[in-house]
Amino acid sequence: MRAKHARGQSPRTARAVYESGAGPNMTPMVDVVMVILIFFMASAAILGPEWFVKSSLPVRAIASEPLTDALPPVQLKISLDGDRIVLKYQDAAKGGPVSEPITPDRAQLAAALRTLRERARSERRDIITLIIPSADTAYERVVSAHEAAVQAGLEPVGIAPADLDVRDEDVKSLDGSEVTGGTSAASGDGPQASPDPAP
Amino acid sequence: MVLIVFYLIVGRLASQTQDERGGKVTLPTTAVGTIPQGDERPLIITVRLAAQGEGTQPGATGEIENAPRVVVILLDGERVKDVESLSALLKALNAAERRVHLRADRAIPYLAVAPAIEACRAAGVASLRLVSQQATGNEP
Numbered sequence: 001m002r003a004k005h006a007r008g009q010s011p012r013t014a015r016a017v018y019e020s021g022a023g024p025n026m027t028p029m030v031d032v033v034m035v036i037l038i039f040f041m042a043s044a045a046i047l048g049p050e051w052f053v054k055s056s057l058p059v060r061a062i063a064s065e066p067l068t069d070a071l072p073p074v075q076l077k078i079s080l081d082g083d084r085i086v087l088k089y090q091d092a093a094k095g096g097p098v099s100e101p102i103t104p105d106r107a108q109l110a111a112a113l114r115t116l117r118e119r120a121r122s123e124r125r126d127i128i129t130l131i132i133p134s135a136d137t138a139y140e141r142v143v144s145a146h147e148a149a150v151q152a153g154l155e156p157v158g159i160a161p162a163d164l165d166v167r168d169e170d171v172k173s174l175d176g177s178e179v180t181g182g183t184s185a186a187s188g189d190g191p192q193a194s195p196d197p198a199p
Numbered sequence: 200m201v202l203i204v205f206y207l208i209v210g211r212l213a214s215q216t217q218d219e220r221g222g223k224v225t226l227p228t229t230a231v232g233t234i235p236q237g238d239e240r241p242l243i244i245t246v247r248l249a250a251q252g253e254g255t256q257p258g259a260t261g262e263i264e265n266a267p268r269v270v271v272i273l274l275d276g277e278r279v280k281d282v283e284s285l286s287a288l289l290k291a292l293n294a295a296e297r298r299v300h301l302r303a304d305r306a307i308p309y310l311a312v313a314p315a316i317e318a319c320r321a322a323g324v325a326s327l328r329l330v331s332q333q334a335t336g337n338e339p
Binding site: 032035036039043050051052053054055056057080133134135136137138139140142143144146147150151159 | 233305320330333
C-alpha cells in the first residue's frame with residue numbers, strides 16, 4: 001500500500017496551507033476583538049479604579065501595647081475643624097503640649113508630618129497618629145489628612161469618633177532631649193524640613 | 200448572538216456589584232493606597248446621601264439627625280436600621296476577623312460617618328479600610 005498523498009497532491013504541511021492562502025479568516029475575528037476591547041474599556045471606566053487607605057481604629061489594646069525595649073510611642077493628634085488643621089503633641093523641649101497650626105494644604109501637612117516622623121525616627125520611636133475631626137468636617141478632608149499621614153510614613157493612623165474626648169494629658173511626651181528644633185513653633189511660618197539656625 | 204449573551208451577563212454582574220457596594224457613592228480621591236487583593240470578600244459598609252425621596256419615605260431607616268441631608272448606612276448593600284443594629288450585625292458577621300471596607304461619600308460631614316466607624320470599633324474591628332478613588336494625577 002502506498003501513502004495517501006501518492007495521488008500527486010502535495011502533503012498538507014503548515015507551509016503548504018500558508019502558501020495556499022487558506023487559514024483562519026482574520027477580519028471578523030479582529031472585529032469581534034475590537035468590540036470586546038471597547039466594551040471592557042467602557043466598563044472599566046464606569047467601575048473606576050479603587051483602592052483604600054488602611055486605618056487603625058483606636059482600640060485600647062493597640063494603644064497600650066507594651067513595647068519592651070523601645071521607647072514609648074509618641075502620640076500625635078491631627079485636629080481638623082473646618083479649614084483649620086492643628087497638630088497636637090507633647091514636646092519636652094518646648095516644655096509641654098504643642099499646638100501647631102498648619103495651613104489647610106495637603107503638601108504643608110505632609111511636610112510637617114514628615115518632619116515629626118524624622119524626629120521620632122532619630123529617637124527610635126513610633127508615632128501613633130490620631131485624626132480628630134470635628135463633627136462638620138467633610139469626610140473628604142478626613143481622608144485627605146489620613147492620606148497625608150500615610151504619605152509621610154506615619155503608621156498606624158487612627159480616626160477618632162467625633163465625640164471621643166482625648167485630653168492633652170493623654171498624649172505621651174515627645175520627650176526628645178537632643179531635638180535640634182526641627183519643627184518650627186506655633187508661629188505660623190510653617191514647618192521646615194531641616195533645622196535652619198537664624199543668623 | 201454570543202456577544203449579546205456576553206453583554207447581558209456582564210451587565211448583570213456589573214449592576215450586582217454596584218448594588219453590593221450600596222449604590223452610587225462619590226468616593227474621596229487619594230494619591231496613596233493599597234489595591235485590594237485576595238479573594239476573601241470584605242464586608243462593605245456604605246455611608247451615602249439618600250437618593251431622591253429615599254429618606255423621606257415613611258419608615259425610612261438609617262437616618263442621621265442634624266445632617267444637612269439624609270444619610271443612609273448600608274452593610275453589604277442592605278440598609279441597616281440604625282447604628283446599634285449595624286454594630287450587632289457586624290458582631291454577628293464576625294467582623295473582627297474579616298476585612299471591613301468603608302465606602303463613604305466625600306461630601307458627607309464626619310458627624311454622619313463617625314457612628315459607622317464607632318460601630319466598627321464596638322464590634323472589635325481594629326483595622327478599617329477607607330475606600331477611595333485613585334487620583335489620576337491631574338489633580339494637585
